[in-house]
């Protein structure tokens with residue numbers, strides 16, 4: 001694949017027109033996979049037009065990789081069709097579960113962080129990568145509760161999963177910060193434990209302070225402590241494609257691009273010791 | 279692991295009644311409040327997704343009744359689809375079970391047709407206006423999956439078209455044609471005669487058979503066929 005810059009946005013319908021009329025404002029886009037599956041309408045036709053101009057990353061929310069249900073074959077079949085049509089440079093989803101017994105809560109739910117979850121994830125990730133015929137990346141999620149049965153801390157859990165499953169990691173820097181506050185750990189120590197050679201992409205987003213905890217709302221600009229963590233991450237792990245996720249109270253496209261440019265400015269002059277080859 | 283996920287799943291459905299003792303007490307704040315993020319998230323997200331499918335119905339029902347019915351639907355029929363796109367599929371059928379007034383079921387069905395039209399896969403049309411010359415009485419037509427015909431005792435189509443300016447549903451017999459022009463869904467109110475003619479063609483009758491059952495003037499026939507071809511409502515013969 002041809003190399004391209006790092007600046008990305010999560011493409012949402014209110015910005016379809018903007019990206020089509022000004023594709024050079026970013027280097028690539030990420031889209032929510034499920035919004036483009038089972039549809040032959042405007043979302044897909046827009047995505048195909050954007051794809052002619054920019055590299056695309058597919059980011060899913062319903063793979064349900066951590067569930068105890070069998071993997072949804074229909075889902076994988078349709079995801080594979082989308083992957084073949086779009087030829088994304090990254091296919092990702094979340095290190096979470098979304099439902100059991102066929103129900104889907106349409107939410108990124110936390111997993112018990114222990115050996116038996118790791119075993120189950122490793123075998124399921126293997127099946128997904130086998131079916132899609134390519135590697136996938138999984139993202140660390142924001143969480144608000146922890147299980148009694150947790151045996152591992154989050155950084156060790158993630159590291160174990162991606163190394164044993166031989167998959168990639170989409171590192172959401174905001175989620176690291178949100179969890180560090182919600183579960184009382186040092187986010188810098190967490191980032192030091194991340195397996196740099198597995199990290200293929202960064203997410204940045206805004207959150208809301210609810211007093212006793214942080215809520216990952218994706219409805220505001222990135223907060224100062226997350227910018228600090230982002231710079232630390234860039235130095236420690238390296239340069240990777242990054243994007244701003246903004247899913248609620250979505251601003252004008254120009255405002256979103258400003259936030260992306262701000263992130264880009266912050267990476268200038270940093271060491272980025274391990275450049276990632278796309 | 280199975281039991282942890284089962285407890286979690288059950289606690290979402292049953293919130294706030296289940297004990298949350300499978301979770302750790304938080305280092306600060308209240309566990310129930312934190313768990314409510316998961317328990318309350320589902321109705322919020324599904325209701326928002328429902329409002330993308332049903333734009334008109336909430337306006338006709340009023341906010342209170344819409345939240346009552348929509349809320350009951352998402353609670354009693356948890357989503358089993360991997361996509362929120364499919365969230366409204368069984369809402370009309372749910373409304374009939376709830377024994378709501380028939381007109382609301384008509385509107386829900388109409389809006390679901392719009393939604394299906396919006397997401398349908400369009401086939402490339404091979405037809406040009408010149409092809410009108412090749413059409414004879416034995417011709418059968420291939421319709422796009424985005425094309426629907428809707429008949430009702432209520433003016434759902436007319437009301438839907440005016441949905442952004444204080445819509446009022448009236449008890450008025452109405453026939454409509456739904457199709458896609460590129461990415462946009464178009465709704466046209468048509469005459470009973472044209473509606474029945476199109477219904478016959480869509481069901482697979484030849485042009486001759488449709489005209490036998492449904493008399494049309496030469497002018498109206500030519501106008502209708504031209505419309506079907508130019509808007510790519512049919513993609514082949």
Ligand SMILES: [Fe+2]
Pocket residue numbers: 139172203245
């Ligand atoms: Fe993220």
